[in-house]
Amino acid sequence: MxxxxxxxxxxxxxxxxxxxxxxxxxxxxxxxxxxxxxxxxxxxxxxxxxxxxxxxxxxxxxxxxxxxxxxxxxxRVSVVSEKDFFWEGDTGQKNVERFYKYFEGKLSKDMIDYYSEKLGLKEFLSKKVHTYSKGTRRKLSFLLSLLPDPDLLxxxxxxSGLDPISRINMRETIKELKRAGKxxxxxxxxxxxxxxxxxxxxxxxxxxxxxxxxxxxxxxxxxxxxxxxxxxxxxxxx
Known part of the structure; x- marks a missing residue:
């Protein structure tokens, strides 16, 4: 329908x-x-x-x-709550893999790499989440929300917690998603x-x-x- x-x-x-x-x-x-x-x-x-x-x-x-x-x-709706939820002892990449499986991810690997790069997150994915700053945690939460390729975010x-460059990157990404019809x-x-x-x-x-x-x-x-x-x-x- x-x-x-x-x-x-x-x-x-x-x-x-x-x-x-x-x-x-x-x-x-x-x-x-x-x-x-x-x-x-x-x-x-x-x-x-x-x-x-x-x-x-x-x-x-x-x-x-x-x-x-x-x-x-x-x-399809994805929610990023004010509080971040991760497997803290795992790397960011492992969290991506687990959430992708749990939420029946639809986003292609190329697009996951694209958003990781655009958000300035790629270099942190090999590190354990418990070492992340607040801003990096927010970026990972945002990336995880994109995995089901939602219609509404x-x-x-x-x-919250993002430095000025990260804010610009996040803003541009959100606007890009809107232009894609979301x-x-x-x-x-x-x-x-x-x-x-x-x-x-x-x-x-x-x-x-x-x-x-x-x-x-x-x-x-x-x-x-x-x-x-x-x-x-x-x-x-x-």
């Missing part, structure tokens, strides 16, 4: 009126937005806003209390990075969606994403 097309865009995932409580705390409150293919969508908001919970609901780690999450049939703080959902506290990367953003605060606009439409009024963020979040707009 082909993916649903709306307004000349292919919709990958639809969230409608998602509510989620953890204990007595109401984390997500009627959260609704769409994720499209061939688009980089940034989910932004202050600490505790509900970004990671939203990702966990989309990925199925959390079951929603109410509302609906509709995914296109046969949609969900990246929780993908730039959808990307990222969370980030780095608003300058979001401006450089995202086609659209969703702003969440206290579990509620405050804004869901095209980035450049918003910036035409607010001059920068930082100014919009301060207006909506610091001054309590809704």
């Amino acid at each position: 082909p993916m649903e097309k709306r307004d000349f865009r292919t919709k990958a995932i639809t969230l409608r009126k998602i509510n989620k409580k953890i204990g007595e705390k109401h984390i997500l409150k009627d959260v609704s937005f769409d994720i499209f293919m061939n688009e980089i969508l940034a989910l932004i908001g202050p600490n505790g806003a509900g970004k990671t919970t939203t990702i966990r609901c989309i990925s199925g780690i959390f079951k929603v209390d109410s509302g609906t999450i509709i995914k296109n049939p046969n949609l 969900i990246l929780d703080e993908p730039m 959808g990307v959902l990222i969370t980030s506290h780095d608003l300058a990075e979001v401006e450089k990367l995202a086609d659209r953003f969703v702003l969440i605060k206290d579990g509620k969606i405050l804004a869901d606009n095209l980035v450049w439409d918003a910036l035409s009024k607010y001059q920068s994403l930082e100014k919009l963020f301060l207006d909506f979040v610091k001054e309590g707009r809704s």
